[in-house]
Amino acid sequence: IFSRNGLPDMIVSDNGSQFTSSQFQEFCRRLGIIHYRSPPYHPQSNGQAERFVDTFKRALLKSKGEETSMESLQNFLFVYRTTPNDALPEKKSPAEALMGRKLKTIHKLMLPSRATRKVIEKLPAYEVGCP
Structure with missing residues (x-):
């Protein structure tokens, strides 16, 4: 999706392991993407x-x-x-x-x-x- 539409300013996600990994955090940091996570066990936040x-x-x-x-x-x-x-x-x-x-x-x-x-x-x- 990024190659087609460009990089987002921010991403809002749940706390799935794919989003909490150090690899994903580094990916966001290197590309200047702010990553917000919803509070654990509180899906209404998202x-x-x-x-x-x-x-x-x-x-x-x-x-x-x-x-x-x-x-x-x-x-x-x-x-x-x-x-x-x-x-x-x-x-x-x-x-x-x-x-x-x-x-x-x-x-x-x-x-x-x-x-x-x-x-x-x-x-x-x-x-x-x-x-």
Whole structure:
């Protein structure tokens, strides 16, 4: 993820061994990343991550039998990443907050584009009785 999106200013994590290791701490120090850990045995401190895990589990349970696991995962992640989030500045979606632009979604395809609106405006109005 870092090679694609660049280095974060900070990382918030739980106290999993992968995050408490001296190797990870050195990695963060060398790259100038501030690392915050939630207090042990207090997952509420990392509310956004806990909420995501809960949302993810519920979505997977609902989709059982409808799609393959990979399709279900990809669909969930796309919807989650493109949905505005109250916890983010200006209620942006996670994708918009990360990339600085909105991702194209199927909903956008349903809306008329500017080009379509211009063509419609130039069409003659239909009146009753006109052939």
